[in-house]
Amino acid sequence: MADIIDGKAFAATVREKVAAHVARLKTAGITPGLAVILVGEDPASEVYVRNKGKQTLETGMNSFEHKLPADTPEAEVLTLIKRLNADPAVHGILCQLPVPDHIDESKVINAIAPEKDVDGFHISNVGLLATGQKSMVPCTPLGCLMLLRARHGSLSGLNAVVVGRSNIVGKPMATLLLKDSCTVTIAHSRTRDIEALCKRADILVAAVGRAEMITGDWVKPGATVIDVGINRVAAPERGAGKMRLVGDVDFASASAVAGAITPVPGGVGPMTIACLLANTVTACSRINGLEEPEGLTA
Numbered sequence: 185m186a187d188i189i190d191g192k193a194f195a196a197t198v199r200e201k202v203a204a205h206v207a208r209l210k211t212a213g214i215t216p217g218l219a220v221i222l223v224g225e226d227p228a229s230e231v232y233v234r235n236k237g238k239q240t241l242e243t244g245m246n247s248f249e250h251k252l253p254a255d256t257p258e259a260e261v262l263t264l265i266k267r268l269n270a271d272p273a274v275h276g277i278l279c280q281l282p283v284p285d286h287i288d289e290s291k292v293i294n295a296i297a298p299e300k301d302v303d304g305f306h307i308s309n310v311g312l313l314a315t316g317q318k319s320m321v322p323c324t325p326l327g328c329l330m331l332l333r334a335r336h337g338s339l340s341g342l343n344a345v346v347v348g349r350s351n352i353v354g355k356p357m358a359t360l361l362l363k364d365s366c367t368v369t370i371a372h373s374r375t376r377d378i379e380a381l382c383k384r385a386d387i388l389v390a391a392v393g394r395a396e397m398i399t400g401d402w403v404k405p406g407a408t409v410i411d412v413g414i415n416r417v418a419a420p421e422r423g424a425g426k427m428r429l430v431g432d433v434d435f436a437s438a439s440a441v442a443g444a445i446t447p448v449p450g451g452v453g454p455m456t457i458a459c460l461l462a463n464t465v466t467a468c469s470r471i472n473g474l475e476e477p478e479g480l481t482a
Protein backbone atom coordinates (compact mmCIF):
# COMPACT_ATOMS: atom_id res chain seq x y z
CA MET A 185 0.00 0.00 0.00
CA ALA A 186 1.37 3.39 -1.07
CA ASP A 187 2.22 6.24 1.30
CA ILE A 188 -0.52 8.86 1.14
CA ILE A 189 0.89 12.31 0.37
CA ASP A 190 -0.99 14.70 2.65
CA GLY A 191 -1.40 17.83 0.53
CA LYS A 192 -3.73 19.38 3.07
CA ALA A 193 -1.09 19.26 5.81
CA PHE A 194 1.68 20.39 3.42
CA ALA A 195 -0.44 23.33 2.25
CA ALA A 196 -0.85 24.41 5.88
CA THR A 197 2.96 24.60 6.24
CA VAL A 198 3.16 26.68 3.03
CA ARG A 199 0.51 29.06 4.38
CA GLU A 200 2.48 29.40 7.65
CA LYS A 201 5.58 30.40 5.68
CA VAL A 202 3.52 32.87 3.67
CA ALA A 203 2.01 34.37 6.82
CA ALA A 204 5.47 34.73 8.40
CA HIS A 205 6.76 36.58 5.34
CA VAL A 206 3.64 38.77 5.18
CA ALA A 207 4.29 39.76 8.82
CA ARG A 208 7.85 40.74 7.86
CA LEU A 209 6.63 42.83 4.92
CA LYS A 210 4.12 44.55 7.17
CA THR A 211 6.90 45.68 9.52
CA ALA A 212 8.36 47.38 6.42
CA GLY A 213 5.00 49.10 5.92
CA ILE A 214 3.87 46.91 3.01
CA THR A 215 0.74 44.75 2.96
CA PRO A 216 0.60 42.36 -0.02
CA GLY A 217 -2.67 42.57 -1.94
CA LEU A 218 -4.30 40.04 -4.28
CA ALA A 219 -7.02 41.06 -6.74
CA VAL A 220 -9.26 38.32 -8.11
CA ILE A 221 -11.56 38.91 -11.07
CA LEU A 222 -14.55 36.64 -11.66
CA VAL A 223 -16.70 37.15 -14.75
CA GLY A 224 -20.03 35.33 -14.60
CA GLU A 225 -21.60 32.96 -12.09
CA ASP A 226 -20.01 29.54 -12.65
CA PRO A 227 -20.71 27.81 -9.29
CA ALA A 228 -17.36 25.96 -9.12
CA SER A 229 -15.47 29.19 -9.88
CA GLU A 230 -17.45 31.01 -7.19
CA VAL A 231 -16.37 28.41 -4.60
CA TYR A 232 -12.70 28.74 -5.66
CA VAL A 233 -12.80 32.53 -5.57
CA ARG A 234 -14.44 32.55 -2.13
CA ASN A 235 -11.75 30.19 -0.77
CA LYS A 236 -8.97 32.27 -2.32
CA GLY A 237 -10.33 35.45 -0.74
CA LYS A 238 -10.73 33.81 2.67
CA GLN A 239 -7.22 32.33 2.74
CA THR A 240 -5.69 35.57 1.46
CA LEU A 241 -7.14 37.41 4.46
CA GLU A 242 -6.13 34.60 6.87
CA THR A 243 -2.46 35.00 5.92
CA GLY A 244 -2.65 38.74 6.65
CA MET A 245 -2.87 39.99 3.07
CA ASN A 246 -5.44 42.27 1.47
CA SER A 247 -8.01 40.67 -0.83
CA PHE A 248 -9.79 42.60 -3.56
CA GLU A 249 -12.65 40.77 -5.27
CA HIS A 250 -14.09 42.00 -8.55
CA LYS A 251 -17.23 40.09 -9.47
CA LEU A 252 -18.55 41.11 -12.87
CA PRO A 253 -21.76 40.01 -14.62
CA ALA A 254 -21.47 37.32 -17.31
CA ASP A 255 -22.27 39.84 -20.09
CA THR A 256 -19.50 42.30 -19.14
CA PRO A 257 -17.83 43.52 -22.37
CA GLU A 258 -14.22 42.42 -22.90
CA ALA A 259 -13.09 46.07 -23.03
CA GLU A 260 -14.44 46.62 -19.53
CA VAL A 261 -12.45 43.67 -18.14
CA LEU A 262 -9.30 44.98 -19.86
CA THR A 263 -9.89 48.46 -18.40
CA LEU A 264 -10.21 46.97 -14.91
CA ILE A 265 -6.94 45.05 -15.38
CA LYS A 266 -5.21 48.26 -16.49
CA ARG A 267 -6.39 49.98 -13.34
CA LEU A 268 -5.18 47.08 -11.13
CA ASN A 269 -1.81 47.03 -12.97
CA ALA A 270 -1.32 50.67 -11.90
CA ASP A 271 -2.63 50.24 -8.34
CA PRO A 272 0.30 50.14 -5.85
CA ALA A 273 -1.86 48.29 -3.26
CA VAL A 274 -2.27 45.34 -5.68
CA HIS A 275 0.67 42.94 -6.07
CA GLY A 276 -1.14 39.98 -7.60
CA ILE A 277 -3.89 39.85 -10.22
CA LEU A 278 -5.79 36.72 -11.19
CA CYS A 279 -8.72 36.37 -13.57
CA GLN A 280 -10.57 33.15 -12.79
CA LEU A 281 -10.83 30.87 -15.83
CA PRO A 282 -12.82 29.94 -17.80
CA VAL A 283 -14.15 33.34 -18.90
CA PRO A 284 -17.41 33.63 -20.91
CA ASP A 285 -17.14 32.88 -24.64
CA HIS A 286 -17.31 36.52 -25.83
CA ILE A 287 -14.08 37.29 -23.93
CA ASP A 288 -10.70 36.37 -25.43
CA GLU A 289 -8.90 34.48 -22.64
CA SER A 290 -5.42 35.17 -24.08
CA LYS A 291 -6.10 38.90 -24.33
CA VAL A 292 -7.13 39.01 -20.67
CA ILE A 293 -4.13 36.98 -19.48
CA ASN A 294 -1.63 39.02 -21.48
CA ALA A 295 -3.13 42.33 -20.29
CA ILE A 296 -1.99 41.57 -16.73
CA ALA A 297 1.37 43.13 -15.81
CA PRO A 298 3.80 40.15 -15.85
CA GLU A 299 5.20 41.00 -12.41
CA LYS A 300 1.64 40.83 -10.97
CA ASP A 301 0.68 37.69 -12.91
CA VAL A 302 0.36 35.32 -9.94
CA ASP A 303 -1.07 32.60 -12.23
CA GLY A 304 2.12 32.61 -14.30
CA PHE A 305 0.04 32.42 -17.50
CA HIS A 306 1.32 35.61 -19.23
CA ILE A 307 3.40 34.84 -22.34
CA SER A 308 6.38 36.62 -20.74
CA ASN A 309 6.27 34.35 -17.70
CA VAL A 310 5.80 31.23 -19.85
CA GLY A 311 8.86 32.22 -21.89
CA LEU A 312 10.94 33.12 -18.84
CA LEU A 313 10.13 29.78 -17.18
CA ALA A 314 10.87 27.82 -20.37
CA THR A 315 14.29 29.48 -20.67
CA GLY A 316 15.19 28.99 -17.01
CA GLN A 317 14.84 32.64 -16.00
CA LYS A 318 13.14 34.08 -12.93
CA SER A 319 9.37 34.12 -13.51
CA MET A 320 6.01 33.66 -11.86
CA VAL A 321 5.26 29.92 -11.81
CA PRO A 322 1.72 28.49 -12.32
CA CYS A 323 0.22 27.53 -8.96
CA THR A 324 -0.91 23.94 -9.51
CA PRO A 325 2.36 22.68 -11.08
CA LEU A 326 4.32 24.58 -8.41
CA GLY A 327 2.31 22.79 -5.73
CA CYS A 328 2.97 19.41 -7.38
CA LEU A 329 6.68 20.20 -7.59
CA MET A 330 6.82 21.05 -3.89
CA LEU A 331 5.18 17.71 -3.01
CA LEU A 332 7.58 15.81 -5.30
CA ARG A 333 10.67 17.53 -3.91
CA ALA A 334 9.51 16.82 -0.37
CA ARG A 335 9.08 13.14 -1.24
CA HIS A 336 12.23 12.57 -3.32
CA GLY A 337 14.71 15.30 -2.45
CA SER A 338 16.42 15.40 -5.83
CA LEU A 339 14.33 14.51 -8.91
CA SER A 340 17.42 14.30 -11.11
CA GLY A 341 17.37 11.50 -13.67
CA LEU A 342 13.90 10.24 -12.81
CA ASN A 343 11.48 9.27 -15.58
CA ALA A 344 8.50 11.63 -15.42
CA VAL A 345 5.32 11.23 -17.44
CA VAL A 346 2.79 14.05 -17.43
CA VAL A 347 -0.61 12.99 -18.75
CA GLY A 348 -2.33 16.11 -20.12
CA ARG A 349 -1.05 19.04 -22.19
CA SER A 350 -2.98 22.06 -20.89
CA ASN A 351 -1.38 25.49 -20.55
CA ILE A 352 -2.48 25.61 -16.89
CA VAL A 353 -1.02 22.29 -15.71
CA GLY A 354 0.46 19.84 -18.23
CA LYS A 355 2.89 22.07 -20.13
CA PRO A 356 4.25 24.08 -17.17
CA MET A 357 4.48 20.86 -15.09
CA ALA A 358 6.66 19.31 -17.79
CA THR A 359 8.83 22.46 -17.90
CA LEU A 360 9.35 22.38 -14.13
CA LEU A 361 10.21 18.67 -14.10
CA LEU A 362 12.72 19.20 -16.91
CA LYS A 363 14.25 22.08 -14.94
CA ASP A 364 14.71 19.61 -12.05
CA SER A 365 16.51 17.26 -14.47
CA CYS A 366 13.81 14.64 -14.97
CA THR A 367 13.47 12.84 -18.28
CA VAL A 368 10.05 14.15 -19.25
CA THR A 369 7.33 12.83 -21.54
CA ILE A 370 3.99 14.53 -22.10
CA ALA A 371 1.22 12.08 -22.90
CA HIS A 372 -2.23 13.05 -24.19
CA SER A 373 -5.38 11.74 -25.86
CA ARG A 374 -3.51 10.84 -29.08
CA THR A 375 -0.56 9.11 -27.41
CA ARG A 376 -0.06 5.53 -28.61
CA ASP A 377 0.22 2.79 -26.02
CA ILE A 378 -0.21 5.30 -23.22
CA GLU A 379 -0.51 2.55 -20.62
CA ALA A 380 2.97 1.14 -21.35
CA LEU A 381 4.42 4.65 -21.37
CA CYS A 382 2.93 5.48 -17.97
CA LYS A 383 4.16 2.17 -16.60
CA ARG A 384 7.77 3.34 -17.13
CA ALA A 385 7.27 6.51 -15.05
CA ASP A 386 8.99 6.99 -11.70
CA ILE A 387 6.83 10.10 -11.41
CA LEU A 388 3.35 10.03 -12.92
CA VAL A 389 1.37 13.28 -12.99
CA ALA A 390 -2.26 12.94 -14.08
CA ALA A 391 -3.90 16.12 -15.36
CA VAL A 392 -6.41 15.07 -18.01
CA GLY A 393 -9.77 15.80 -16.39
CA ARG A 394 -11.17 12.31 -16.92
CA ALA A 395 -12.46 10.58 -13.82
CA GLU A 396 -10.37 7.58 -12.69
CA MET A 397 -8.86 7.06 -16.15
CA ILE A 398 -5.49 5.87 -14.84
CA THR A 399 -5.69 2.51 -13.12
CA GLY A 400 -3.21 0.48 -11.11
CA ASP A 401 -2.04 -1.51 -14.15
CA TRP A 402 -0.68 1.77 -15.65
CA VAL A 403 1.51 2.38 -12.60
CA LYS A 404 5.11 1.27 -12.11
CA PRO A 405 5.56 -0.47 -8.75
CA GLY A 406 6.92 2.07 -6.26
CA ALA A 407 6.19 5.12 -8.47
CA THR A 408 5.04 8.46 -7.11
CA VAL A 409 1.60 9.34 -8.46
CA ILE A 410 0.38 12.95 -8.41
CA ASP A 411 -3.33 13.26 -9.19
CA VAL A 412 -4.32 16.76 -10.34
CA GLY A 413 -7.84 15.78 -11.43
CA ILE A 414 -10.94 17.02 -9.63
CA ASN A 415 -14.01 15.33 -11.11
CA ARG A 416 -17.52 15.25 -9.70
CA VAL A 417 -19.20 11.90 -10.23
CA ALA A 418 -22.51 10.45 -9.13
CA ALA A 419 -22.41 8.68 -5.75
CA PRO A 420 -25.68 6.75 -5.48
CA GLU A 421 -24.27 4.91 -2.44
CA ARG A 422 -24.53 8.24 -0.58
CA GLY A 423 -28.15 8.71 -1.57
CA ALA A 424 -30.16 9.80 -4.59
CA GLY A 425 -28.60 12.67 -6.52
CA LYS A 426 -25.46 12.75 -4.32
CA MET A 427 -22.04 13.45 -5.86
CA ARG A 428 -18.45 12.81 -4.78
CA LEU A 429 -15.04 14.06 -5.92
CA VAL A 430 -12.59 11.71 -7.64
CA GLY A 431 -9.27 12.27 -9.37
CA ASP A 432 -7.97 11.25 -12.79
CA VAL A 433 -6.43 8.22 -11.05
CA ASP A 434 -8.37 5.23 -9.79
CA PHE A 435 -7.14 5.53 -6.22
CA ALA A 436 -8.04 2.02 -5.04
CA SER A 437 -6.07 0.15 -7.72
CA ALA A 438 -3.23 2.69 -8.11
CA SER A 439 -2.51 2.94 -4.39
CA ALA A 440 -1.97 -0.84 -4.28
CA VAL A 441 0.98 -0.46 -6.71
CA ALA A 442 2.43 3.04 -6.22
CA GLY A 443 5.07 3.97 -3.64
CA ALA A 444 3.31 7.25 -2.86
CA ILE A 445 0.11 8.85 -4.09
CA THR A 446 -1.91 12.03 -3.59
CA PRO A 447 -5.57 11.54 -2.65
CA VAL A 448 -8.54 13.47 -4.06
CA PRO A 449 -9.67 15.49 -2.21
CA GLY A 450 -6.81 16.51 0.10
CA GLY A 451 -3.84 16.13 -2.26
CA VAL A 452 -2.96 18.67 -4.95
CA GLY A 453 -6.13 20.79 -4.50
CA PRO A 454 -5.14 22.53 -1.24
CA MET A 455 -1.62 23.13 -2.63
CA THR A 456 -2.95 25.22 -5.52
CA ILE A 457 -4.40 27.97 -3.34
CA ALA A 458 -1.42 27.82 -0.96
CA CYS A 459 0.88 28.41 -3.96
CA LEU A 460 -1.29 31.30 -5.14
CA LEU A 461 -0.69 32.92 -1.73
CA ALA A 462 3.01 32.09 -2.04
CA ASN A 463 3.13 33.69 -5.51
CA THR A 464 1.42 36.82 -4.19
CA VAL A 465 3.97 37.32 -1.43
CA THR A 466 6.80 36.55 -3.89
CA ALA A 467 5.42 39.11 -6.37
CA CYS A 468 5.04 41.71 -3.63
CA SER A 469 8.64 41.19 -2.49
CA ARG A 470 10.01 41.45 -6.04
CA ILE A 471 7.94 44.55 -6.88
CA ASN A 472 9.29 46.27 -3.77
CA GLY A 473 12.88 45.13 -4.33
CA LEU A 474 12.85 43.18 -1.07
CA GLU A 475 14.17 39.72 -0.24
CA GLU A 476 11.98 36.89 -1.52
CA PRO A 477 10.59 34.27 0.85
CA GLU A 478 12.60 31.06 0.86
CA GLY A 479 11.23 27.74 -0.36
CA LEU A 480 8.06 29.26 -1.81
CA THR A 481 8.96 29.26 -5.49
CA ALA A 482 10.60 26.99 -8.05
Ligand code: GUN
Pocket residue numbers: 278279280281282303323324352
Ligand atom coordinates in the same frame (compact mmCIF):
# COMPACT_ATOMS: atom_id res chain seq x y z
N1 GUN B 1 -9.35 27.87 -13.37
C1 GUN B 1 -8.94 26.61 -13.06
N2 GUN B 1 -7.68 26.63 -12.58
C2 GUN B 1 -7.28 27.92 -12.59
C3 GUN B 1 -6.08 28.58 -12.21
O1 GUN B 1 -5.09 27.97 -11.77
N3 GUN B 1 -6.07 29.93 -12.36
C4 GUN B 1 -7.13 30.62 -12.87
N4 GUN B 1 -7.01 31.94 -13.00
N5 GUN B 1 -8.26 30.03 -13.22
C5 GUN B 1 -8.33 28.70 -13.08
